[in-house]
Amino acid sequence: MRQITLGRTGISVSALCLGTMTWGSQNTEAEGHAQMDMALEHGVNFWDTAEMYPVNPVRAETIGRTEEIIGSWIAARGGRDRLVLASKVAGGGRAIIRGGGPTTGAVLTAVVEDSLRRLRTDYIDLFQLHWPDRETYHFRSIWTFDPRGGDKAATEAQMLEVLQAADALIKAGKIRQIGLSNESVWGAARWLALADQHGLPRMATVQNEYSLLCRQFDSDWAELSVMEDMPLLAFSPLATGLLTGKYAGDVTPEGSRRSLNPDLSGRITREVFPAVAAYLGVAARHGLNPAQMAIAFCMTRPFPCVPIIGATDLVQLKLALGAADLTLDDEVLREIAVAHRAHPQPY
Numbered sequence: 392m393r394q395i396t397l398g399r400t401g402i403s404v405s406a407l408c409l410g411t412m413t414w415g416s417q418n419t420e421a422e423g424h425a426q427m428d429m430a431l432e433h434g435v436n437f438w439d440t441a442e443m444y445p446v447n448p449v450r451a452e453t454i455g456r457t458e459e460i461i462g463s464w465i466a467a468r469g470g471r472d473r474l475v476l477a478s479k480v481a482g483g484g485r486a487i488i489r490g491g492g493p494t495t496g497a498v499l500t501a502v503v504e505d506s507l508r509r510l511r512t513d514y515i516d517l518f519q520l521h522w523p524d525r526e527t528y529h530f531r532s533i534w535t536f537d538p539r540g541g542d543k544a545a546t547e548a549q550m551l552e553v554l555q556a557a558d559a560l561i562k563a564g565k566i567r568q569i570g571l572s573n574e575s576v577w578g579a580a581r582w583l584a585l586a587d588q589h590g591l592p593r594m595a596t597v598q599n600e601y602s603l604l605c606r607q608f609d610s611d612w613a614e615l616s617v618m619e620d621m622p623l624l625a626f627s628p629l630a631t632g633l634l635t636g637k638y639a640g641d642v643t644p645e646g647s648r649r650s651l652n653p654d655l656s657g658r659i660t661r662e663v664f665p666a667v668a669a670y671l672g673v674a675a676r677h678g679l680n681p682a683q684m685a686i687a688f689c690m691t692r693p694f695p696c697v698p699i700i701g702a703t704d705l706v707q708l709k710l711a712l713g714a715a716d717l718t719l720d721d722e723v724l725r726e727i728a729v730a731h732r733a734h735p736q737p738y
Contacts, residue, residue, distance in 0.1 A: 392434025
């Protein structure tokens, strides 16, 4: 697996990142261990998790279980230094965790300690803020997004407090880098400016949704990513399985994510299946697997991008891993661009 340097961190990671959010709900501990074994055998040393995982659904009794499964793998296999681990603190408004309170410096510190314990490690390479506490446009909230209720002074004060806590955690050797997730361009710019002004740790990466069906990153975010060397960790590069074609015709395979989440968190719309059909057509005309084409597309972007691949079985995982060796030619990319113009925002 090709290795890349993660932005300005100096950390070398695989070109693909292993997502883990189904371990403990759709996947057993043994299945999670098997996925980790396969990923590492293929050179994927970059793994992403979160305190709130597993999902589908998020339940109070399973919060932290995915980290525990990774921790048991580390305890059994050893070799923590082979891995680059990323985790996240859930942002405010997620009432199932901490009653929906804000992400303060104290919360960040406490969650890092809990994650370290569950992961059975002394340090986490990248610790991310899962959501901003303020209003955001992610997860289909773009249709009703209204930032007018925001409080700039309070937001910046909270950012400074979190950066100061991150600085202490980095100096203590408990985390190596701090990063963002589900963040806006304005938010990222303020995080970076405050870090520069106060000599505090820089936000190293951003983990936002990105796929052939979700291209919000392609404008202002793309520019900030390049200019500030802030890589995108692209979650849902297969649009929760839509781009594999398994839901084409509006079907719901047994045991699939859609069987647990019927509208795929708002992604099932009148417009989505014509868009999926267009991309499936591109893949078919060029003899490509549509899932591999979708993942490989993310790695062609004019900004640094690491797709996060997830799977519920080893067959799916092996297929996704194969995207690392796929190079899309100019004609494929041209046809993808045509499809995008025809179906710019299907959900």
